[in-house]
Amino acid sequence: MREPRGAPEAARTWQFPPPWVLLVAIVLIICAEVGGASMVRFKVELARWARNTMLARPAVHGLVGVRDVDEQILDEALVKFDAGLRLFHLHAEGMGLVIIVTTTVAATLAAPGPARGVLVALLTVGGAGYPLGYLLWSGLIPVVGLERGKAIAEWLAWIPFGGTTILALWWLVIIVARRLGR
Amino acid sequence: MTVLIRALLSVVLIGLPVAATAHHLGSYTPRDNEISTNFKQLKFAIQAGRFDVAQRLFESGAVRKEMLATAPRLPPGLEGEVGASLRERQGTAAERGLVIFFAALTRDLALEAERQVRDVSVPAEVRAAAGRKFLEAIWRYYNLVDFAISQYDPKAAVAVRLAFDEAEGLAKGAATPVAANPCSGPRPATRGAEVQNPERLRPPLARIAQALGAVVDSTTVRRPP
Numbered sequence: 001m002r003e004p005r006g007a008p009e010a011a012r013t014w015q016f017p018p019p020w021v022l023l024v025a026i027v028l029i030i031c032a033e034v035g036g037a038s039m040v041r042f043k044v045e046l047a048r049w050a051r052n053t054m055l056a057r058p059a060v061h062g063l064v065g066v067r068d069v070d071e072q073i074l075d076e077a078l079v080k081f082d083a084g085l086r087l088f089h090l091h092a093e094g095m096g097l098v099i100i101v102t103t104t105v106a107a108t109l110a111a112p113g114p115a116r117g118v119l120v121a122l123l124t125v126g127g128a129g130y131p132l133g134y135l136l137w138s139g140l141i142p143v144v145g146l147e148r149g150k151a152i153a154e155w156l157a158w159i160p161f162g163g164t165t166i167l168a169l170w171w172l173v174i175i176v177a178r179r180l181g182r
Numbered sequence: 183m184t185v186l187i188r189a190l191l192s193v194v195l196i197g198l199p200v201a202a203t204a205h206h207l208g209s210y211t212p213r214d215n216e217i218s219t220n221f222k223q224l225k226f227a228i229q230a231g232r233f234d235v236a237q238r239l240f241e242s243g244a245v246r247k248e249m250l251a252t253a254p255r256l257p258p259g260l261e262g263e264v265g266a267s268l269r270e271r272q273g274t275a276a277e278r279g280l281v282i283f284f285a286a287l288t289r290d291l292a293l294e295a296e297r298q299v300r301d302v303s304v305p306a307e308v309r310a311a312a313g314r315k316f317l318e319a320i321w322r323y324y325n326l327v328d329f330a331i332s333q334y335d336p337k338a339a340v341a342v343r344l345a346f347d348e349a350e351g352l353a354k355g356a357a358t359p360v361a362a363n364p365c366s367g368p369r370p371a372t373r374g375a376e377v378q379n380p381e382r383l384r385p386p387l388a389r390i391a392q393a394l395g396a397v398v399d400s401t402t403v404r405r406p407p
Binding site for chain 1: 207208210212213215287291294298308311312315316318319322323
Protein backbone atom coordinates (compact mmCIF):
# COMPACT_ATOMS: atom_id res chain seq x y z
CA MET A 1 0.00 0.00 0.00
CA ARG A 2 1.24 3.47 -0.85
CA GLU A 3 1.56 5.89 2.06
CA PRO A 4 2.21 9.63 2.10
CA ARG A 5 5.82 10.60 1.72
CA GLY A 6 7.69 10.76 4.97
CA ALA A 7 5.46 8.28 6.74
CA PRO A 8 7.40 6.09 9.14
CA GLU A 9 8.36 2.67 7.83
CA ALA A 10 6.25 0.86 10.41
CA ALA A 11 3.06 2.61 9.27
CA ARG A 12 3.41 1.30 5.73
CA THR A 13 3.18 -2.39 6.65
CA TRP A 14 0.62 -4.54 8.38
CA GLN A 15 1.35 -5.08 12.06
CA PHE A 16 0.88 -8.50 13.63
CA PRO A 17 -1.36 -8.73 16.68
CA PRO A 18 0.23 -10.05 19.89
CA PRO A 19 1.26 -13.72 19.75
CA TRP A 20 -1.34 -14.78 22.36
CA VAL A 21 -4.08 -13.49 20.05
CA LEU A 22 -2.79 -15.57 17.16
CA LEU A 23 -2.50 -18.54 19.49
CA VAL A 24 -6.13 -18.16 20.59
CA ALA A 25 -7.29 -17.89 16.98
CA ILE A 26 -5.31 -20.91 15.87
CA VAL A 27 -6.46 -22.99 18.86
CA LEU A 28 -10.04 -22.00 18.02
CA ILE A 29 -9.60 -23.15 14.42
CA ILE A 30 -8.01 -26.39 15.65
CA CYS A 31 -10.99 -26.92 17.99
CA ALA A 32 -13.31 -26.37 15.02
CA GLU A 33 -11.50 -28.97 12.96
CA VAL A 34 -11.31 -31.47 15.81
CA GLY A 35 -15.01 -30.83 16.52
CA GLY A 36 -15.94 -31.39 12.90
CA ALA A 37 -13.89 -34.57 12.67
CA SER A 38 -15.32 -35.86 15.97
CA MET A 39 -18.85 -35.22 14.73
CA VAL A 40 -18.21 -37.59 11.86
CA ARG A 41 -16.15 -40.16 13.79
CA PHE A 42 -18.50 -40.36 16.79
CA LYS A 43 -21.78 -39.59 15.04
CA VAL A 44 -23.50 -42.75 16.23
CA GLU A 45 -22.13 -42.55 19.77
CA LEU A 46 -23.11 -38.90 20.10
CA ALA A 47 -26.62 -39.53 18.80
CA ARG A 48 -27.01 -42.54 21.10
CA TRP A 49 -25.85 -40.55 24.14
CA ALA A 50 -28.19 -37.67 23.31
CA ARG A 51 -31.14 -39.99 22.75
CA ASN A 52 -30.56 -41.97 25.95
CA THR A 53 -30.11 -38.77 27.94
CA MET A 54 -33.39 -37.42 26.58
CA LEU A 55 -35.24 -40.68 27.23
CA ALA A 56 -34.03 -40.53 30.81
CA ARG A 57 -35.66 -37.09 31.18
CA PRO A 58 -39.13 -37.42 29.65
CA ALA A 59 -40.60 -34.49 31.60
CA VAL A 60 -37.86 -32.12 30.39
CA HIS A 61 -38.59 -32.89 26.76
CA GLY A 62 -42.36 -33.20 27.04
CA LEU A 63 -42.40 -36.87 26.07
CA VAL A 64 -45.91 -38.27 26.32
CA GLY A 65 -45.23 -41.99 26.12
CA VAL A 66 -46.72 -42.43 22.65
CA ARG A 67 -44.20 -43.44 20.02
CA ASP A 68 -45.82 -41.47 17.18
CA VAL A 69 -45.60 -38.27 19.21
CA ASP A 70 -42.31 -38.86 21.03
CA GLU A 71 -40.32 -39.89 17.98
CA GLN A 72 -40.91 -36.48 16.43
CA ILE A 73 -39.87 -34.69 19.64
CA LEU A 74 -36.70 -36.77 19.89
CA ASP A 75 -35.98 -36.33 16.20
CA GLU A 76 -36.26 -32.55 16.45
CA ALA A 77 -33.99 -32.46 19.48
CA LEU A 78 -31.44 -34.70 17.77
CA VAL A 79 -31.50 -32.55 14.63
CA LYS A 80 -30.91 -29.44 16.75
CA PHE A 81 -28.20 -31.25 18.75
CA ASP A 82 -26.43 -32.06 15.49
CA ALA A 83 -27.04 -28.53 14.19
CA GLY A 84 -25.43 -27.08 17.32
CA LEU A 85 -22.28 -29.13 16.73
CA ARG A 86 -22.21 -28.13 13.08
CA LEU A 87 -22.70 -24.47 13.93
CA PHE A 88 -19.86 -24.68 16.46
CA HIS A 89 -17.61 -26.14 13.78
CA LEU A 90 -18.65 -23.48 11.29
CA HIS A 91 -18.45 -20.50 13.65
CA ALA A 92 -15.21 -21.57 15.33
CA GLU A 93 -13.53 -21.83 11.93
CA GLY A 94 -14.93 -18.48 10.81
CA MET A 95 -14.36 -16.60 14.04
CA GLY A 96 -10.75 -17.81 14.19
CA LEU A 97 -10.13 -16.08 10.89
CA VAL A 98 -12.17 -13.05 11.96
CA ILE A 99 -9.99 -12.72 15.07
CA ILE A 100 -6.81 -12.81 12.97
CA VAL A 101 -8.10 -10.28 10.44
CA THR A 102 -9.71 -7.82 12.84
CA THR A 103 -6.88 -7.83 15.36
CA THR A 104 -4.39 -7.34 12.53
CA VAL A 105 -6.39 -4.31 11.36
CA ALA A 106 -6.59 -3.04 14.95
CA ALA A 107 -2.88 -3.57 15.53
CA THR A 108 -2.10 -1.72 12.31
CA LEU A 109 -4.55 1.18 12.38
CA ALA A 110 -5.29 1.83 16.06
CA ALA A 111 -2.97 4.22 17.85
CA PRO A 112 -0.47 2.50 20.14
CA GLY A 113 -1.51 2.48 23.77
CA PRO A 114 -3.81 0.80 26.27
CA ALA A 115 -6.91 1.40 24.12
CA ARG A 116 -5.46 -0.71 21.34
CA GLY A 117 -4.72 -3.48 23.82
CA VAL A 118 -8.30 -3.38 25.08
CA LEU A 119 -9.68 -3.42 21.54
CA VAL A 120 -7.54 -6.40 20.56
CA ALA A 121 -8.52 -8.20 23.77
CA LEU A 122 -12.24 -7.58 23.14
CA LEU A 123 -12.00 -8.82 19.56
CA THR A 124 -10.17 -11.94 20.70
CA VAL A 125 -12.25 -12.83 23.73
CA GLY A 126 -15.54 -12.10 21.98
CA GLY A 127 -14.55 -13.97 18.86
CA ALA A 128 -13.28 -17.00 20.75
CA GLY A 129 -16.17 -17.20 23.21
CA TYR A 130 -19.06 -16.79 20.78
CA PRO A 131 -18.70 -20.14 18.95
CA LEU A 132 -18.46 -21.97 22.26
CA GLY A 133 -22.09 -20.99 22.80
CA TYR A 134 -23.10 -23.42 20.06
CA LEU A 135 -21.12 -26.22 21.69
CA LEU A 136 -22.71 -25.38 25.03
CA TRP A 137 -26.21 -25.27 23.50
CA SER A 138 -25.69 -28.59 21.79
CA GLY A 139 -24.50 -30.22 24.99
CA LEU A 140 -27.38 -28.77 26.98
CA ILE A 141 -30.18 -29.87 24.62
CA PRO A 142 -30.39 -33.49 25.82
CA VAL A 143 -30.04 -32.46 29.46
CA VAL A 144 -32.29 -29.43 29.88
CA GLY A 145 -34.28 -29.29 26.63
CA LEU A 146 -34.22 -27.15 23.51
CA GLU A 147 -35.56 -23.85 24.81
CA ARG A 148 -33.92 -23.88 28.22
CA GLY A 149 -30.61 -24.88 26.63
CA LYS A 150 -30.93 -22.02 24.18
CA ALA A 151 -31.66 -19.52 26.95
CA ILE A 152 -28.63 -20.65 28.97
CA ALA A 153 -26.34 -20.53 25.93
CA GLU A 154 -27.66 -17.10 25.04
CA TRP A 155 -26.96 -15.61 28.45
CA LEU A 156 -23.66 -17.40 29.05
CA ALA A 157 -22.10 -17.14 25.61
CA TRP A 158 -23.97 -15.62 22.70
CA ILE A 159 -25.03 -12.36 24.28
CA PRO A 160 -21.87 -11.56 26.28
CA PHE A 161 -19.31 -12.74 23.73
CA GLY A 162 -21.34 -11.82 20.66
CA GLY A 163 -22.05 -8.41 22.18
CA THR A 164 -18.36 -7.94 22.95
CA THR A 165 -17.45 -8.77 19.37
CA ILE A 166 -20.08 -6.40 17.97
CA LEU A 167 -18.96 -3.54 20.21
CA ALA A 168 -15.31 -4.14 19.39
CA LEU A 169 -16.04 -4.28 15.66
CA TRP A 170 -17.93 -0.99 15.77
CA TRP A 171 -15.03 0.52 17.68
CA LEU A 172 -12.72 -0.74 14.94
CA VAL A 173 -15.03 0.71 12.30
CA ILE A 174 -14.79 4.12 13.97
CA ILE A 175 -10.99 3.85 14.02
CA VAL A 176 -10.90 2.91 10.34
CA ALA A 177 -13.31 5.73 9.47
CA ARG A 178 -11.18 8.25 11.32
CA ARG A 179 -8.08 7.05 9.49
CA LEU A 180 -9.87 7.41 6.18
CA GLY A 181 -11.06 10.86 7.15
CA ARG A 182 -7.58 12.18 7.76
CA MET B 183 -5.94 1.20 -5.18
CA THR B 184 -5.23 2.04 -1.54
CA VAL B 185 -8.47 3.94 -1.29
CA LEU B 186 -10.34 1.03 -2.83
CA ILE B 187 -8.88 -1.48 -0.38
CA ARG B 188 -9.67 0.79 2.53
CA ALA B 189 -13.23 1.33 1.36
CA LEU B 190 -13.67 -2.41 0.92
CA LEU B 191 -12.27 -3.03 4.38
CA SER B 192 -14.68 -0.51 5.84
CA VAL B 193 -17.67 -2.14 4.15
CA VAL B 194 -16.62 -5.55 5.45
CA LEU B 195 -16.13 -4.25 8.96
CA ILE B 196 -19.47 -2.45 8.94
CA GLY B 197 -21.21 -5.54 7.63
CA LEU B 198 -19.73 -7.92 10.19
CA PRO B 199 -21.65 -6.69 13.22
CA VAL B 200 -24.92 -6.91 11.30
CA ALA B 201 -24.19 -10.55 10.44
CA ALA B 202 -23.11 -11.26 13.99
CA THR B 203 -26.45 -10.17 15.43
CA ALA B 204 -28.33 -12.66 13.25
CA HIS B 205 -26.95 -15.87 14.72
CA HIS B 206 -29.28 -18.67 13.71
CA LEU B 207 -29.88 -22.02 15.30
CA GLY B 208 -30.90 -24.08 12.32
CA SER B 209 -34.41 -25.06 11.37
CA TYR B 210 -36.31 -28.30 11.71
CA THR B 211 -38.72 -29.79 9.24
CA PRO B 212 -40.69 -32.77 10.56
CA ARG B 213 -39.72 -35.92 8.75
CA ASP B 214 -41.72 -38.98 7.81
CA ASN B 215 -41.41 -41.87 10.20
CA GLU B 216 -40.97 -45.39 8.89
CA ILE B 217 -44.74 -45.99 8.81
CA SER B 218 -45.61 -42.91 6.77
CA THR B 219 -42.60 -43.51 4.52
CA ASN B 220 -43.71 -47.08 3.86
CA PHE B 221 -47.28 -45.89 3.23
CA LYS B 222 -46.10 -43.38 0.62
CA GLN B 223 -43.97 -46.03 -1.08
CA LEU B 224 -46.95 -48.38 -1.18
CA LYS B 225 -49.27 -45.70 -2.48
CA PHE B 226 -46.94 -44.70 -5.30
CA ALA B 227 -46.30 -48.31 -6.25
CA ILE B 228 -50.06 -49.02 -6.35
CA GLN B 229 -50.74 -45.89 -8.38
CA ALA B 230 -48.01 -46.89 -10.82
CA GLY B 231 -49.57 -50.34 -11.16
CA ARG B 232 -46.43 -52.00 -9.78
CA PHE B 233 -48.22 -54.48 -7.54
CA ASP B 234 -45.19 -56.77 -7.30
CA VAL B 235 -43.21 -53.88 -5.82
CA ALA B 236 -46.11 -52.85 -3.59
CA GLN B 237 -46.49 -56.40 -2.33
CA ARG B 238 -42.79 -56.63 -1.49
CA LEU B 239 -42.89 -53.24 0.25
CA PHE B 240 -45.93 -54.30 2.22
CA GLU B 241 -44.57 -57.69 3.24
CA SER B 242 -41.31 -56.27 4.53
CA GLY B 243 -42.43 -52.78 5.56
CA ALA B 244 -43.34 -50.92 8.71
CA VAL B 245 -47.04 -50.60 7.82
CA ARG B 246 -47.64 -54.36 8.00
CA LYS B 247 -45.53 -54.64 11.15
CA GLU B 248 -47.64 -51.93 12.79
CA MET B 249 -50.85 -53.53 11.50
CA LEU B 250 -49.89 -56.77 13.21
CA ALA B 251 -48.88 -54.97 16.40
CA THR B 252 -52.16 -53.04 16.58
CA ALA B 253 -54.38 -55.83 15.22
CA PRO B 254 -56.73 -55.90 18.25
CA ARG B 255 -57.71 -52.28 17.57
CA LEU B 256 -58.19 -52.75 13.83
CA PRO B 257 -61.03 -54.38 11.88
CA PRO B 258 -60.47 -58.15 11.92
CA GLY B 259 -58.32 -59.43 9.09
CA LEU B 260 -57.31 -56.02 7.79
CA GLU B 261 -53.67 -56.97 7.27
CA GLY B 262 -54.62 -60.14 5.40
CA GLU B 263 -57.11 -58.26 3.24
CA VAL B 264 -54.55 -55.65 2.20
CA GLY B 265 -52.00 -58.35 1.40
CA ALA B 266 -54.57 -60.32 -0.63
CA SER B 267 -55.68 -57.18 -2.51
CA LEU B 268 -52.10 -56.50 -3.51
CA ARG B 269 -51.59 -60.08 -4.68
CA GLU B 270 -54.78 -59.87 -6.73
CA ARG B 271 -53.77 -56.47 -8.14
CA GLN B 272 -56.80 -54.72 -6.65
CA GLY B 273 -55.38 -51.27 -6.05
CA THR B 274 -58.56 -49.62 -4.80
CA ALA B 275 -59.21 -52.29 -2.19
CA ALA B 276 -55.61 -52.22 -1.00
CA GLU B 277 -55.65 -48.44 -0.76
CA ARG B 278 -58.92 -48.57 1.14
CA GLY B 279 -57.41 -50.96 3.66
CA LEU B 280 -54.46 -48.63 4.16
CA VAL B 281 -56.83 -45.69 4.67
CA ILE B 282 -58.69 -47.62 7.37
CA PHE B 283 -55.38 -48.43 9.04
CA PHE B 284 -54.31 -44.77 9.15
CA ALA B 285 -57.77 -43.69 10.29
CA ALA B 286 -57.41 -46.16 13.17
CA LEU B 287 -53.92 -44.89 14.03
CA THR B 288 -55.19 -41.31 14.05
CA ARG B 289 -58.24 -42.27 16.11
CA ASP B 290 -56.00 -43.94 18.69
CA LEU B 291 -53.85 -40.83 18.90
CA ALA B 292 -56.92 -38.64 19.41
CA LEU B 293 -58.21 -40.97 22.14
CA GLU B 294 -54.87 -40.95 23.93
CA ALA B 295 -54.61 -37.17 23.58
CA GLU B 296 -58.09 -36.77 25.01
CA ARG B 297 -57.15 -39.03 27.93
CA GLN B 298 -53.95 -37.11 28.67
CA VAL B 299 -55.45 -33.61 28.54
CA ARG B 300 -58.10 -34.57 31.10
CA ASP B 301 -55.58 -36.08 33.53
CA VAL B 302 -55.79 -33.49 36.31
CA SER B 303 -52.86 -35.04 38.18
CA VAL B 304 -50.58 -33.47 35.54
CA PRO B 305 -49.96 -29.68 35.56
CA ALA B 306 -52.12 -27.74 33.10
CA GLU B 307 -49.21 -26.36 31.05
CA VAL B 308 -47.76 -29.85 30.62
CA ARG B 309 -51.15 -31.13 29.42
CA ALA B 310 -51.48 -28.18 27.05
CA ALA B 311 -48.01 -28.86 25.61
CA ALA B 312 -48.85 -32.54 25.24
CA GLY B 313 -52.10 -31.59 23.50
CA ARG B 314 -50.19 -29.52 20.95
CA LYS B 315 -47.74 -32.35 20.31
CA PHE B 316 -50.60 -34.80 19.86
CA LEU B 317 -52.30 -32.45 17.39
CA GLU B 318 -49.12 -32.31 15.33
CA ALA B 319 -48.93 -36.12 15.31
CA ILE B 320 -52.63 -36.45 14.50
CA TRP B 321 -52.31 -34.17 11.52
CA ARG B 322 -49.18 -35.89 10.26
CA TYR B 323 -51.09 -39.17 9.96
CA TYR B 324 -54.49 -37.81 8.99
CA ASN B 325 -52.95 -35.63 6.31
CA LEU B 326 -51.84 -38.81 4.50
CA VAL B 327 -55.38 -40.09 4.08
CA ASP B 328 -57.46 -36.91 4.22
CA PHE B 329 -58.16 -36.91 0.49
CA ALA B 330 -59.13 -40.58 0.42
CA ILE B 331 -61.40 -40.27 3.47
CA SER B 332 -63.10 -37.24 1.94
CA GLN B 333 -63.94 -39.50 -1.02
CA TYR B 334 -65.11 -42.51 1.01
CA ASP B 335 -66.87 -40.59 3.78
CA PRO B 336 -67.16 -36.84 3.14
CA LYS B 337 -69.12 -36.20 6.34
CA ALA B 338 -66.43 -37.80 8.50
CA ALA B 339 -63.70 -35.87 6.66
CA VAL B 340 -65.50 -32.57 7.27
CA ALA B 341 -66.10 -33.46 10.93
CA VAL B 342 -62.43 -34.29 11.44
CA ARG B 343 -61.27 -31.10 9.73
CA LEU B 344 -63.64 -28.90 11.72
CA ALA B 345 -62.70 -30.55 15.00
CA PHE B 346 -59.00 -30.34 14.18
CA ASP B 347 -59.41 -26.71 13.23
CA GLU B 348 -61.08 -25.97 16.54
CA ALA B 349 -58.43 -27.84 18.54
CA GLU B 350 -55.68 -26.12 16.62
CA GLY B 351 -57.25 -22.75 17.31
CA LEU B 352 -57.38 -23.52 21.02
CA ALA B 353 -53.78 -24.70 21.03
CA LYS B 354 -52.53 -21.85 18.91
CA GLY B 355 -52.59 -19.47 21.84
CA ALA B 356 -49.33 -20.98 23.01
CA ALA B 357 -45.93 -19.87 21.82
CA THR B 358 -45.05 -22.88 19.72
CA PRO B 359 -46.68 -23.30 16.33
CA VAL B 360 -48.80 -26.38 15.80
CA ALA B 361 -49.24 -28.41 12.66
CA ALA B 362 -50.11 -26.33 9.65
CA ASN B 363 -53.59 -27.19 8.52
CA PRO B 364 -53.96 -26.17 4.89
CA CYS B 365 -57.73 -26.35 5.23
CA SER B 366 -57.93 -23.72 7.91
CA GLY B 367 -56.42 -20.84 5.93
CA PRO B 368 -54.85 -17.79 7.56
CA ARG B 369 -55.90 -17.25 11.12
CA PRO B 370 -55.57 -14.07 13.16
CA ALA B 371 -52.64 -14.40 15.52
CA THR B 372 -53.43 -14.77 19.18
CA ARG B 373 -49.81 -14.61 20.26
CA GLY B 374 -49.33 -14.36 23.95
CA ALA B 375 -52.70 -15.80 24.83
CA GLU B 376 -52.28 -19.10 26.65
CA VAL B 377 -54.53 -22.11 26.67
CA GLN B 378 -56.04 -21.46 30.08
CA ASN B 379 -57.61 -24.82 30.41
CA PRO B 380 -56.25 -27.75 28.39
CA GLU B 381 -59.49 -29.58 29.02
CA ARG B 382 -61.00 -27.31 26.38
CA LEU B 383 -59.13 -29.47 23.88
CA ARG B 384 -61.14 -32.50 24.96
CA PRO B 385 -64.36 -31.96 22.93
CA PRO B 386 -62.64 -31.48 19.54
CA LEU B 387 -60.28 -34.38 20.25
CA ALA B 388 -63.24 -36.56 21.17
CA ARG B 389 -64.99 -35.55 17.94
CA ILE B 390 -61.90 -36.46 15.89
CA ALA B 391 -61.79 -39.87 17.59
CA GLN B 392 -65.51 -40.38 17.11
CA ALA B 393 -65.54 -39.44 13.43
CA LEU B 394 -62.53 -41.61 12.63
CA GLY B 395 -63.87 -44.44 14.77
CA ALA B 396 -67.00 -44.36 12.66
CA VAL B 397 -64.88 -44.56 9.50
CA VAL B 398 -62.99 -47.57 10.87
CA ASP B 399 -66.08 -49.33 12.17
CA SER B 400 -68.37 -48.69 9.22
CA THR B 401 -65.86 -49.24 6.46
CA THR B 402 -64.94 -52.76 5.59
CA VAL B 403 -62.47 -53.88 3.03
CA ARG B 404 -64.71 -55.00 0.20
CA ARG B 405 -63.22 -57.61 -2.02
CA PRO B 406 -65.05 -59.37 -4.77
CA PRO B 407 -65.73 -63.04 -3.91
